[in-house]
Amino acid sequence: MTAPVITMGDGRTTMRRNFWHGVWRVLKRKPSRMAGMVIILGFAFMGVFGPLFYPDPLPRDTANLYAAPSWEHLFGTDFEGTDVLALVVTGSSYVLLSAVITAIITVVLGTGIGLFAGFRRGRWDTVLMRITDMKLTIPGLPLLLVLSTIWKFGSAIEMGLVLGLLGWGGVARAVRSQTLSLRERGFIEAARGLGLSTTHIIGRELLPSMAPFIAMNMLIAVTGAVYAQVGLFFLGVLPFEANNWGVMLNLAVFGGGAMSSPAALPYLAAPLLAILLLTLGIVLAVDAMDEIFNPRLREE
C-alpha cells in the first residue's frame, strides 16, 4: 500500500528537480538573464535587510543641504541634508512589500477567475469576462486618484491590497485564454475521460503546466505595482507618511525644483535609477521565463 505512494512522490520530486534544472539551464544560456535574477535578488535583499544598516531616523546634516555627490554621499543629500542613497535603501521596503502583496493578490484572484471562467465556459464565463472587460476599461490611475480622496493608503499593506484588488483584470484574461487552449489538449481530454474530478484536473494537470506563465504574470504585476504606487506618491495626492521612492521623486521635482535647477538632480536621479534598475531586472527575468514557458523558443 505504501510502495506506490513513495514512487509517486519520487516521480514528483524528480519532475520538480528537472524543472529547476531547466530553469538553471535557461538562465545559464544568456548572461543577461543571470544579471536579471541577480538584480531582483539584490532588490529583495535591500528591501528586507536594507533598513537594518541605517539608524532610524536617518541622520541629518543641516550644513550640507542638496550637497553634490561625493564619496561620503554617493547621490548627494536632500533638502534636510539626509543621505539620498540611504533614503533609497530604506524607502525600498515600503515599495517592495506593497508590490509583493499586490502581485500575490493580483495573481491569486486573476488565476482563480481566469481558470474558473475558462474551464466552466457558459454563463459564468460571460458574466465574469464582462466584469473583467469593464475593469480593464476603467482607467486604473484616475480611479486610484479619485479613491485617494476617501482612502489614505496609510500602510504598505493597505496600498498593496487596493492595487491588487484593482489589478487582476489583465491576468484573468490571460489565464482564461491559456486555459481555453489547454483544455482542448489531449492530456486534459484524457483526464476528463478517466472521470477525474475537476479539482484534480485543475490542480494537478492545468496549474502545473501554467506555472511559468503565472510566474511571468506575477513579475509583471510586481513591476506594475511598483510603478503605480511610486506614481501615486509622486503626484503628491497621498499624505507622505512613510519614506519611499515616490515621495522622493515628488520632493525632488516639486520641492527641489529638479526640472529647472541642477542642484536637486542627484536627489531625482537616485530613485529614478532604482526604478530603472528594477525594471531592467524584471524585463531580463521575464525574457528567461518566456523561454521556460514557451519551449519552441529554445531552439535557436
Added chain:
Amino acid sequence: MTAFARRLAGHLARGLVMILIVTTVSFFVIRSVPGDPMAAKYEKMVEQGMSPEAAQRAVEVLFGFAPTGSLWQQYVDYMSGLVRLDLGQSLTVPGVGVSTVLFSAAKWTILPVLAGTLLSFLIGVIMGVYAAIRRSGKLGDILAISGSLLHGVPQYVLALLLGAVFTTLWPILPQGGTADIMFEPGFNAGYIGSLVEHAMLPVLTYALAGYGGWILAMKSSVVTVLGDDFILAAELRGLKRGFIFRYVARNAILPLFTILALSLGMLFGGAIFIERIFNYPGLGLMLIDSITNRDYALMGGAFLLITAAIIIANIAADLFYTVIDPRVRSGEGTT
C-alpha cells in the same frame, strides 16, 4: 453594412453602461468623502453672515445639484444634469460650469496624445519590421531590447528623464504652459511656434512611451506572417525584396489596430503624470488640481471625461479595424 451597424450599436450600448458605472462611482465617492464638502461650504457661508436659505442656494449652485432629498433623488438629479452636460460649478474657477472648464482643457490632452501616438506608431511599425527581418542579428537584438525597455519603463520616468535633460541640464525647451504669454493667441507664426515648442516634451514622451509596444507587437506579427505560404509564393515568383516588404507589412499591421485602442487608453492614463511633470494644462493636471483643491464637482467631471475618452478610443479603434480588415467584416459573430 447591417453587421457594421449592429457592431456599432453594441459598442455604444456598452460604452453607455461604462459611463453610467463611472458616473455612479464618482457620485458615491463624492458623497462618501469624510467631512462632506457641501456641508462644510454651507457652514462656512453661514459663519460669514449669510442667511441659511441664501447659503443653501449658493451651495446648490456651487455643486450643481440639490444636496437635500434622499440619496436616490440626489443621484437622479446628478444623472439628469449629466444628460444636459451640466456637471455643476467648479469651486476653483467660480462662476464657470465644470463642463466648460473641462472642454477647454480637453484639447490640451487629446491633441498631444494623438500626435504622440501617431509618431510612435509610424516609427515603431517600421522598426518592428526591421527587428523581425534581422531577428537573428545584432540590429534585431538591439531593437528588441530597446523595445522591451521602453515598453517596461513607466511614462513618468521617461518624462522625468526628458525633463531633466532638456529643461535642466541643457535648457533648450520651455517648461510649463502651452505657449509663451508674450504671443497673441491666434493664427500667427510666433504663437504657433511657441505652441509647438511647448508641446514638444509631452509629445516626445507619449511617442517614446508608445514606441516600445509597437516595435514588440509589429515584430511578433511580422514573424508570424513571414511563415505564411503567400510569402513563399511571392519569393518563388521572384518578386523583389521591396514588394515582399510591402506584402508582409500590410498583412502584419492589421492585428496592431486592436493594440491601438489599448495604447491610446494607456496614454490617456499616463497624461496625468506627463501633464503634472511638464505643467501642461490638460485633463490630467485638472484632475490633480481638483483633488488638491478638494473641488469634487470638477474631480468627478475630469474622471468622467478621461474615462469617456478611453471608451471612445476603444470603440473607434475597433470600428477602424472592422473597416480595414475584411475578415472581421464578413465573419461577424466571431468576436
